[in-house]
Amino acid sequence: MYLYDTTLRDGTQGEGISLSVEDKIKIALRLDQFGIDFIEGGWPGSNPKDMAFFERIREIPLSHAKVTAFGSTCRPNVAAAEDDNLLALIASGVKAAAIFGKSWDLHVTDALKTTMEENLRMVADSVTFLKQNGMTTLFLAEHFFDGYKANPRYALRVLEAAEEAGADWIVLCDTNGGSLPTEIYDIVKSVKESLSTPLGIHPHNDSGVAVANALAAIQAGAQQVQGTINGIGERCGNVNLISVIPNLQLKLGYHCVSSEQLQELTQLSRYVAEIANMTLPNNQPFVGHSAFAHKGGIHVSAVMRDPKTYEHIEPQNIGNIRRVLVSELAGQSNLLAKMEELEIDLSLEREEARQIIASIKEREFQGYQYEGAEASLTLMLLEAAGKMKNLFTLDSFKILMEKASVRAITSEATVKLSINGETVHTAADGNGPVNALDNAMRKALENYFPCIAKMHLADYKVRVLDENGATAAKVRVLIESSYNGEKWSTVGVSTNVIEASWEALADSIRYLLWKEGCETSDIQPPAEARVGIVNH
Template sequence: MSKKICLYDTTLRDGTQAEGISLSVEDKVKIAARLDQFGIDWIEGGWPGSNPKDMAFFEKMKEFPLKQAKIAAFGSTCRPGVAAEVDSNLQAILDSGAAVATIFGKSWDLHVLEALKTSLEENLRMVRDSISYLKQHQRTVIFDAEHFFDGFKQNADYAVSVLKAAEEAGADWIVLCDTNGGSLPHEVYQIVQTVRQQIATPLGIHSHNDGELGVANALAAVQAGAEQVQGTINGIGERCGNANLISVVANLQLKMGYSCVAEEQLQQLTKLSRYVAEIANMATPNNQPFVGNSAFAHKGGIHVSAVLKDPQTYEHIAPEQVGNRRRVLVSELAGQSNLLAKSEELQISFDGNKQEAREMIQQIKEREFQGYQYEGAEASLSLLLLESSGKLNPLFSLDSFKILMEKTAEHAILSEATVKVRVNGQIMHTAAEGNGPVNALDNALRKALEGVFPVLSQMHLTDYKVRVLDESEATAAKVRVLIESMRNGEKWSTVGVSTNVIEASWEALVDSIRYLLWKEGCTPQELEEQTEQRVGIVNH
């Protein structure tokens, strides 16, 4: 049976120290529930002695039973010269009601002498008394030895003496922290191995990512004997972040033979990553290992041809193991393999030996030469393939649009768009205002179509990018517009290209709507009755 490695998540505490990250109490409760569902062993909820929000979270969690995870309250040892039983931070941990208390103490003599301005012996007293006091109150105690690796390199005897003080006081776990994130994997391995020979208490690892080695250091520590890994979802955290538990779990379980979560829980890894990112209002990198949108994306024709024959040729794991999926990108580098794979994904019959396929590849390459970029706009590519195969219903078409902009001395520029679109032969004529021309166009088009296509009310734009393609042409340059849209958590991207930014935006905007309607299976026949009912209302 695979050896179990325990997972300790500190997204709700260490993760929120990342620049630009702020979670409400409700956000933290949602994430905690999802972490529990995934199989995390401990969830660090925050530092109850530091702010009211964290204490409110612990109060909320008293009424929110978890299936398996335990909530941990974070804090420091008692202060120099202060008895543990009267220390306000330790009392706040007890008041939180959390069954697990995680406290950190200094293990680097530099910090003891310069940061705390106390003696080495007093620091040992603080560690012993704090842990003993919490154990007297029936708490599971996890001791985080702060700056342990830096401390060990400078004064190994004292760093280990801090661990022994924690062990003697009854700590249930001792976690070695690479707080500055500057250690290397071989150093972590050697030091953990040395500590393992002197400390009987189970060990954990808490690594930061300042050298981009947070995950590597966590894996090295496990190989050397650590049985608990602390980290955050997507690696968020102060400075350069913490060890990314997403990558840690995937590597430990799929590559190193350890057990972290059940197989069916591991298949939720991608959803977990994106769920936390969504709540934290952050964009995850497309190239994030295992769970990124590009983690299993193939672009080169030779790569795609090989992957279609045997995925192992260019994939280190099956994407389904972590809940991700294989994607084939079609671009100027594409061959017939890319196109056939994309057609199969869309369930379009496409014969690669026919002239039709060769012409389609040539058309895509020509359009990319003109500035279109389909690897970042798969929805537009899907529409292009569907049109070529005759499987796309023309649900609406543009008659005309007009944009007016007005600027007064007292007010900002106001944009107004008038749109005429034709649906089943009927003209929908609407006008709407917006804070810019594209926003006004979007509002007017939706106003014309939402009555016929109610699903559009659930869709919204999440990103809008403009790229100048030929800077030498200055204001006459061709531009590429990429629009990202979302409905019920599903995102898709579309592209438009023109020397006029409004026209390029319109093209991408229309594609975003056409793609959603295709996904929803809308057909002209289903629209006739709705159109007749709607047209009279809109034209008035």
């Protein structure tokens, strides 16, 4: 099975998606490493950014993928050799070109405003011209399934014109995304019997069945699938290659990439999402954070005996992990599985386990949420087993905020901590009270634990738990932190948002120090850090 990625072109037509030239280069390199066969870089004749990408990528050797330029057939009544769009494809310097042409008679007469015969000439002339210039040529039959349903004979004549001109691939496009899997299967099977050129499928997701349509087309004889990473694209998006690839390889027996490359699927999905500045849904199939998360006690108990009871594949095959959620629905199985998952070696008797579960349920009743704050849960389990060292404690903190009529509001926090028997008193400014508190706490601790300087706050969320309480309502603060590529979440709950934030911030640092294996005896601060207020 051949994989054709159009994230860098079709994907960028999605609302809110914008990639710089450097972004596109990074994604192209990652796609090549993953084993994608064709990487569509853009439309050279449409904008300077795409031409800049093709100029840059020429200088970078790829190990597997063939960079492809996208364009259209020549214009009506213009010879292919004189068409600026086709000349731009050749000037891009790539060895493969994908050109789309009309296969729906409605588009020929109403959109192109030309005749059916002239459209056939445009297809044949364009493919011939690109082949004469030594390019691997893919003909994309735009709106093919709508065209076939409206006028099957003409739609096939368009494909035959491309085949006779020497196209290497003929790709059938469900451009409006309105077809259903049964229609896709029947039409692709019929086309397969009429042509000898290998077929590809290019479905869109407007009906929510793009993945099913791609699989149906492949089972009917298509040998190439065109889509994007995470399904980004215009309107409802393109088919999601992240879902198509494991379905093809693990369930239908097709070879797409090596087993080692398939294990990079989850990281590929998250890498592209990060560059595109998009948030992946937790429940995204295969690679989502919740794709292999188990919450109900009965489910967890069964999964721990045999994962096949509630998992359709082994998560490690596509680079994801199994997660056990501990919440008010948890039983002892959840707790024991969570300790195993977190590699916490606790030998708890059944009564101890029940006490911890009861504590978790009580705290969740108060508003804590541990399934979204696994770092806080880890600390809670360690403390219950007496294995958590108390490296620092809070003596007090104060927040000062000032708003002057001619100045923006300013925030200052002072923090007094006890660290290894020493009292450290620091102050810091911030662009808000929580930021000031974070800065002051870091200033107090960084001299003792230098690793804190490399820890960053990645996300901060506040949730009101009691809407009837108005401004006095209890709130839950969730903080996500990152360090050397790893991320973790912590939680705090209070009727005071600052106190809840402090709890989550402190847990975040305590978790990092536990991960780094910090010991009380290791603390050796410089002499000037032991006394007084550190100026800010």
